[in-house]
Amino acid sequence: MSPNLLEVQGLKTYFPIKTGLLQRESGSVKAVDDLSFFVKKGETFGLVGESGCGKSTTGRSLLRLIEPTNGKVMFDGQDITSMSEKELRRIRKDMQIVFQDPFASLNPRHTVRKILEEPFIVHGIGSKEDRLDRVLKLMEHVGLNPSQLNRYPHQFSGGQRQRIVIARALALNPKLIVADEPVSALDVSIQSQILNLLKQLQRQFQLTFIFIAHDLSVVKHFCDRVAVMYLGRIVELAEKRELYSNPKHPYTQALLSAVPVPDPFVKSERIILEGDVPNPAKAPQGCAFHTRCPSASERCRTERPGLLQLSEQHQVACHLYS
Numbered sequence: 001m002s003p004n005l006l007e008v009q010g011l012k013t014y015f016p017i018k019t020g021l022l023q024r025e026s027g028s029v030k031a032v033d034d035l036s037f038f039v040k041k042g043e044t045f046g047l048v049g050e051s052g053c054g055k056s057t058t059g060r061s062l063l064r065l066i067e068p069t070n071g072k073v074m075f076d077g078q079d080i081t082s083m084s085e086k087e088l089r090r091i092r093k094d095m096q097i098v099f100q101d102p103f104a105s106l107n108p109r110h111t112v113r114k115i116l117e118e119p120f121i122v123h124g125i126g127s128k129e130d131r132l133d134r135v136l137k138l139m140e141h142v143g144l145n146p147s148q149l150n151r152y153p154h155q156f157s158g159g160q161r162q163r164i165v166i167a168r169a170l171a172l173n174p175k176l177i178v179a180d181e182p183v184s185a186l187d188v189s190i191q192s193q194i195l196n197l198l199k200q201l202q203r204q205f206q207l208t209f210i211f212i213a214h215d216l217s218v219v220k221h222f223c224d225r226v227a228v229m230y231l232g233r234i235v236e237l238a239e240k241r242e243l244y245s246n247p248k249h250p251y252t253q254a255l256l257s258a259v260p261v262p263d264p265f266v267k268s269e270r271i272i273l274e275g276d277v278p279n280p281a282k283a284p285q286g287c288a289f290h291t292r293c294p295s296a297s298e299r300c301r302t303e304r305p306g307l308l309q310l311s312e313q314h315q316v317a318c319h320l321y322s
């Protein structure tokens, strides 16, 4: 049996750009541009990069909430990309997503009971009493008071609302949860509580996580392996400790230099990236990062680097190492 829950090969998701009165297609945004990686059963795989680099589109494409343009996604040995809608509905209960903004993902007119009961109703699971029982258990698992069963989302704090979203994601006993910036909208003091809850649930229910974040400080304690994305591509992928202690790609080095160091005796030099992220509709030839890279050579301008295996736990897409 494969140790991997997810295997992704050559995933591409392009969005057409339509212009003019007739909305003619005039190109495409390469939001996800040829990603290949795997996620092991029970691990937390981090996807990190600046806003707009394609993290959310990747997460949604993996679950086919957005249709990928190309590539193959194998989930638990099954090819999701070739599944019919019906087959997909069956397998979707094994793959859930938690979004950044808990308020936007909850129906304001539904009580917690109704919100948490819905997945069971949709999948025809249990009698009314049995469903209530399941809802109460879910509330308990995520640290919500069962007496709040009949409250509405606006009667909860941001952190509690995210607990409701997590409970709903857990309802159908999934194997994989894509957590798309699940703590970014929360107070810093609440962030670690939610991260701890996710970790505890992971152990309790043998969950596999894909954890999306825009900076490397949040994933530091949470992920096992981390992929750094830039303009729709993975530029570096490594086991967490290896990535933090031995970053190879100039972009990862710049991202890491922006992570605050809590020790006043440790001096860290911040690498300031010049220029803006190139427009994904007109991504440059060669390495997408070359316009901002302090070490770019002529080759970086013309030739796109592939992901190079530096060691068993470390891959980098950069001409400095090839």
Ligand SMILES: Nc1ncnc2c1ncn2[C@@H]1O[C@H](COP(=O)(O)OP(=O)(O)OP(=O)(O)O)[C@@H](O)[C@H]1O
Binding pocket: 015, 016, 029, 030, 031, 049, 050, 051, 052, 053, 054, 055, 056, 057, 058, 214, 280
């Ligand atoms: N439905 C869409 N139609 C057209 N372009 C899109 C669509 N969704 C995303 N994009 C574009 O695809 C690129 C990647 O967006 P995506 O939201 O995946 O990035 P992200 O890294 O998750 O950013 P953020 O952290 O801000 O959410 C961006 O340039 C975005 O504008």
